[in-house]
Amino acid sequence: MEISFEGKRALVTGAGKGIGRATALALARCGAEVTAVTHTQADLDSLTQECSSITPVCVDLEDWKATETALQDIGPIHLLVNSAARVNLQPFLEVTPDQFDQSFSVNVKAVLHVSQIVARGMKARGSGGSIVNVSSQASRRALRNYAVYCATKGALDMLTKVMALELGPHQIRVNSVNPTVVMSERGRLTWSDPEKAKVMMDRIPLGRFAEVEDVVNSILFLLSDKSNMTNGVTLPVDGGFLTC
Secondary structure: OOOOOOOOEEEEEOOOOHHHHHHHHHHHHOOOEEEEEEOOHHHHHHHHHHOOOOEEEEOOOOOHHHHHHHHOOOOOOOEEEEOOOOOOOEOHHHOOHHHHHHHHHHHHHHHHHHHHHHHHHHHHHOOOEEEEEEOOHHHOOOOOOEHHHHHHHHHHHHHHHHHHHHHHHHOEEEEEEEEOOEOOHHHHHHOOOHHHHHHHHOOOOOOOOEOHHHHHHHHHHHHOHHHOOOOOOEEEEOOOHHHO
């Protein structure tokens, strides 16, 4: 199934590393004009060295006003991927207010804010669009030491559904992808302990963790016209983890 985004403009947050970076590069290869957003300039520099057609935007999405300023002149956006996320692991009884606030600020509040900016433009142009939020299987299964992260992804899933409900009449589709453990650079580091990995992998019928490409391919499908009637979906990319 060939997917083309020729003539489309895409915005990807969290584009410095992992799923966000791979998505930005994949969109560019599929013909989209891509704007990549992250808070680390070095990541943007290496990304634009890898793909010179990508437009970099360096901003801390936790800063509401700075985000408004950074994105006010980006022009029309047809495709949005909210991939920026913060993962802070703390046992429930040790969760601190600052870690709670930081996680919700990036994982939920920033998604709402960036989506508001982009969707207002989509609505004004009347040509519709597609938004994909990068969630997690952690939105639907409790994971030890992931209290805040699980809570943010549960909130993100419901935000996705409300966005789909309210933006659908303007032909703006909103969906999420909900991966299992992903073998990004961070994922390989976090799950490098074979005993820890086995506990999780034994719950996945396919017997493996997801590769970054597995998630990117699902994102591209949801962004594309191939999924024109798909709206408000939280799509597991988990090898069957949530079926068990």
